[in-house]
Amino acid sequence: MSRASPAPIGDAAWRARQRARRLREWALQGALALVLLALAIGFARNIAANLEARQIKSGFDFLHDPAGFNIGELLFEYTSSDSYLRAFAVGMSNTLRVALAGIVLASVLGVVVGLMRLSRHPLLSWLGAAYVEIYRNTPLVIQLLAIYLLVTELLPEAASAISIDGIALLSKEGLQIAVPQSGLFALGCALGALVIGGAAAWLIARRWLEVGAGLIGAAVGVLAALIAWLLAGVARGWSQPALDGFLISGGASLTPEFLALWLGLSLFTSASIAELVRAGVQAVPVGQWHAALALGLRRSQAMGGVIFPQALRLTIPPLASQYMNLIKNSSLAVVIGYPDLVSIANTSINQNGQALEVIVIIMAVYLSLNLVVAVIMSAINARVTRAPR
Amino acid sequence: MSMKHLLPAALALTGAAIAIPAHAGKTLDAVKARGQLVCGVNTSGPGFSAADSQGKWTGLDVDFCRAVAAAVLSDASKVKFVPLNSQQRFASLQAGEIDVLSRNSTWTLTRDASLGVVFTGINYFDGQGFMVPKKLKIDSAKKMNGATVCVQAGTTSEKNVADYFGAHNMKYKSVVFDTAEAITSAFFSGRCQVYTTDMSDLAGARTKAPKPDDYVILPEVISKEPLGPSVRRGDDEWFQIVRWAGFAMLEAEENGLTQANVDQQKSGSKDPGVQRLLGVTEDTGKLLGLDKEWAYRIVKQVGNYGESFERNLGPKTPIGLPRGVNNLWTKGGLMYAPPIR
Numbered sequence: 001m002s003r004a005s006p007a008p009i010g011d012a013a014w015r016a017r018q019r020a021r022r023l024r025e026w027a028l029q030g031a032l033a034l035v036l037l038a039l040a041i042g043f044a045r046n047i048a049a050n051l052e053a054r055q056i057k058s059g060f061d062f063l064h065d066p067a068g069f070n071i072g073e074l075l076f077e078y079t080s081s082d083s084y085l086r087a088f089a090v091g092m093s094n095t096l097r098v099a100l101a102g103i104v105l106a107s108v109l110g111v112v113v114g115l116m117r118l119s120r121h122p123l124l125s126w127l128g129a130a131y132v133e134i135y136r137n138t139p140l141v142i143q144l145l146a147i148y149l150l151v152t153e154l155l156p157e158a159a160s161a162i163s164i165d166g167i168a169l170l171s172k173e174g175l176q177i178a179v180p181q182s183g184l185f186a187l188g189c190a191l192g193a194l195v196i197g198g199a200a201a202w203l204i205a206r207r208w209l210e211v212g213a214g215l216i217g218a219a220v221g222v223l224a225a226l227i228a229w230l231l232a233g234v235a236r237g238w239s240q241p242a243l244d245g246f247l248i249s250g251g252a253s254l255t256p257e258f259l260a261l262w263l264g265l266s267l268f269t270s271a272s273i274a275e276l277v278r279a280g281v282q283a284v285p286v287g288q289w290h291a292a293l294a295l296g297l298r299r300s301q302a303m304g305g306v307i308f309p310q311a312l313r314l315t316i317p318p319l320a321s322q323y324m325n326l327i328k329n330s331s332l333a334v335v336i337g338y339p340d341l342v343s344i345a346n347t348s349i350n351q352n353g354q355a356l357e358v359i360v361i362i363m364a365v366y367l368s369l370n371l372v373v374a375v376i377m378s379a380i381n382a383r384v385t386r387a388p389r
Numbered sequence: 390m391s392m393k394h395l396l397p398a399a400l401a402l403t404g405a406a407i408a409i410p411a412h413a414g415k416t417l418d419a420v421k422a423r424g425q426l427v428c429g430v431n432t433s434g435p436g437f438s439a440a441d442s443q444g445k446w447t448g449l450d451v452d453f454c455r456a457v458a459a460a461v462l463s464d465a466s467k468v469k470f471v472p473l474n475s476q477q478r479f480a481s482l483q484a485g486e487i488d489v490l491s492r493n494s495t496w497t498l499t500r501d502a503s504l505g506v507v508f509t510g511i512n513y514f515d516g517q518g519f520m521v522p523k524k525l526k527i528d529s530a531k532k533m534n535g536a537t538v539c540v541q542a543g544t545t546s547e548k549n550v551a552d553y554f555g556a557h558n559m560k561y562k563s564v565v566f567d568t569a570e571a572i573t574s575a576f577f578s579g580r581c582q583v584y585t586t587d588m589s590d591l592a593g594a595r596t597k598a599p600k601p602d603d604y605v606i607l608p609e610v611i612s613k614e615p616l617g618p619s620v621r622r623g624d625d626e627w628f629q630i631v632r633w634a635g636f637a638m639l640e641a642e643e644n645g646l647t648q649a650n651v652d653q654q655k656s657g658s659k660d661p662g663v664q665r666l667l668g669v670t671e672d673t674g675k676l677l678g679l680d681k682e683w684a685y686r687i688v689k690q691v692g693n694y695g696e697s698f699e700r701n702l703g704p705k706t707p708i709g710l711p712r713g714v715n716n717l718w719t720k721g722g723l724m725y726a727p728p729i730r
Contacts, residue, residue, distance in 0.1 A: 055622050056483060056505035069547040070554075070563045080551035152578045172579050173537070244535070256580065257564065334542065337564045337575065346476050346542050346567060353504040355480050 091344030105266035110273025135271035148260040176241035180233035197224025257338035280311035320377035416627035428454035429487040435593035465690035509632035516610035530609035539581035639726035642693035
C-alpha cells in the first residue's frame with residue numbers, strides 16, 4: 001500500500017487511476033481474506049462433525065480434570081491429582097527452563113568459537129573449525145542420545161557419586177550442588193545486590209565511558225549477586241547434597257536428562273551461532289579494520305570497540321531464528337526422557353485420547369514462545385542499529 | 390518437533406478432517422477388496438509382536454492378526470503388520486490406517502467409551518509390576534520409597550504407578566521415555582532403580598538384559614491390565630468377526646483341536662461341538678458374513694489359543710511365562726469363550 005502524501009501529486013486523472021488501483025488492491029486482499037476465513041471455518045466444522053460421527057470426545061473441558069500422572073522435574077509444586085492445565089504449565093516451564101539456559105550457553109559458546117575461527121592463531125582457528133563442523137553436521141537427535149548415553153553409562157551410581165568436597169555430587173542421578181539453606185532469603189540477597197551493585201556500577205561507569213557502561217553495570221551486578229548469594233549461604237548455612245536411601249537429597253539438582261538436553265541443544269546451536277558471528281565480522285568492510293589500526297588501537301581493541309559492534313548488527317536478525325530453532329528443537333526432549341511440554345502432551349494424549357486439542361495447545365505454546373523471541377530480538381535489533389555510528 | 394511426534398497428530402487431523410462417513414460393513418469389504426488385512430502391532434514387544442532379522446513377525450498379538458486373516462481372507466499370511474508406538478496406536482485406528490489394533494493394549498472404560506474404538510475381547514490377562522536390580526535387595530514393592538522409576542510414555546502404567554505410590558504414601562521420581570528400547574537402555578545402565586510396566590513386558594525386557602539374572606521381578610501386581618484387540622466404532626459386522634475369531638481360538642483349545650489334529654478331527658470327530666465349530670454340520674460363518682470353514686482355517690493355519698501362547702510366551706520360550714490366569718476356565722484360568730452355536 002502506498003502511503004497518502006500530504007501534497008497532491010500528479011493530475012486529477014492520475015489520482016483517479018491511483019484511487020481505482022488502491023480500491024482494486026483492497027478488494028482483492030479482502031476477497032482473499034474471506035476465502036481463507038471460509039476455508040478455516042469449513043475445516044473446523046468438518047473436524048467437529050467427523051469427531052461427532054466417530055463418537056470421539058472433543059473439546060477443552062478435560063483441562064480441568066485431574067491428570068493422574070507424575071512428572072519427574074518440577075519448578076513448582078505439582079502432584080498427580082492436579083489438573084491437566086497445571087501439568088501443561090509444568091511442561092511449559094520445563095521447556096522454558098531448558099530453552100533459556102540453552103540460549104545463554106549457546107550464545108556464549110557461539111561467540112567464543114566464532115572468534116576462535118577468526119583468530120590468526122592456526123591451532124585456535126583449526127579447533128574452532130573442527131567444533132563447528134562436528135556439531136553442525138551431525139543430527140541433533142544423535143548428539144542428544146550420545147550425550148545421554150555417556151552421562152548414564154559413564155557416571156557412577158548415586159551410592160558412589162563423584163564428590164567435589166561436598167559442594168557438588170555427580171552421579172547417574174545428575175548434578176547436585178550445595179545451595180544456601182534458606183533459598184528465598186539467598187535469592188532476595190542476590191536480587192538486591194544485582195539491582196544495587198548494577199545500578200551503582202552503571203552510574204559510576206557512565207561518567208568515564210562513552211559506550212559500554214550498561215555492559216559494565218550488568219557484569220558488576222551479576223558478580224555482586226553471586227557474592228551476595230554465597231554470603232547468604234555462609235550466614236545461614238548450606239544445604240549439602242548427601243545420599244539418602246536410593247537417592248541423593250539436599251542441595252539443588254540438575255537431572256541427567258536436563259544436563260544432556262541442555263548441553264546437546266547448546267552445542268548444536270552454538271555451532272551455527274559461531275558461523276553467524278564469523279560471517280558478521282567478515283562482512284564489516286576491511287577499511288574499518290585499517291582505520292581502527294591506523295588510529296593506534298590494538299587488534300583486540302579494534303575488534304571489541306569497532307568491528308564487533310558493527311558485526312552485531314548483521315548478526316542479530318539471523319540469531320533470532322537460531323534462538324527459535326533452539327526452542328523448537330527442545331521438543332526432542334522426549335527421546336531422552338526430559339519432561340518438556342511435548343513429553344507431557346504425549347502422555348496426556350494417551351490418557352484421554354484428545355490428540356487434536358492437545359496438538360493445538362502445543363502449537364499455540366510454541367508459536368507464542370517464538371513470537372515473544374521475535375519481539376524481543378527485533379527490539380534489540382532496533383536498538384543496535386540506532387547506536388551512534 | 391520430530392516426525393515421530395507429528396505422526397499421531399497428523400493421523401488424527403487427517404482422520405478427522407477428511408469426510409469418511411462410518412458405514413457399517415465397510416471394513417470387511419475393504420479388506421476383501423484389498424486382499425490383505427492391515428493390523429497394528431507393537432513395535433517391539435517380545436512374545437506379543439516382534440519382527441526377526443528376516444522381517445518375519447511373531448507373537449501372541451501377531452497370531453491374532455493372522456487368525457483374523459485366516460477367517461476373512463482364507464490365508465493367514467495375508468497380513469500387513471504396521472508397528473505402532475503407544476501414542477500412535479489409537480489415532481491410527483481412528484484414522485482408518487489399520488483394520489485391527491492388536492497391540493497389547495489395556496481395555497479401560499475411557500478408551501472404550503471416548504476414543505472412537507471398541508475392544509473386541511481379551512487375549513491376555515496382565516497386571517502391572519516392578520523390576521529391580523537384585524543388588525538393591527528389595528523384596529517388596531512397598532520398600533521402594535524414594536526410588537527413581539522408569540516408565541513408558543502414554544501407557545496406563547504412568548497413572549497406575551502414581552496411584553500405587555500415592556496409596557502407600559511413598560514418594561518417587563519418574564523418568565518417562567517414549568519407547569521401550571529407551572527405557573530398557575536407561576534402566577539397565579542404572580539410571581532408574583525401578584522399571585514398571587505390565588508383568589509380561591517385564592519378563593520380555595528381562596531377557597534383553599546383559600545379565601538377566603541380575604534383575605528380579607517383584608511379586609506385587611498393582612493393577613488389572615486386560616489386554617486385547619480393538620476395532621473402529623461404527624462397524625458392528627467387522628467387530629463381530631474380530632471378536633469371534635478370538636473366541637474360536639479358545640473354543641478350539643477347549644475342544645482339544647490343534648493345528649496337528651484338526652484335519653483328522655474334521656473328518657473323524659463325532660462330537661457335535663467340534664463338527665459345528667469346524668463347519669462340518671452347521672454354517673456358523675454365514676451369520677458373520679464369512680464362509681463355513683472360517684474357524685477350521687484359524688485352527689489349521691494359526692493354531693488354538695494354547696498353542697499360540699506356548700509358542701510365544703510359554704515356559705519353553707526365553708520369556709518363560711506360566712499360563713496362570715490365562716489358562717482356560719476349565720483349568721482354573723479366566724479364558725472363557727461364549728459357545729459357538
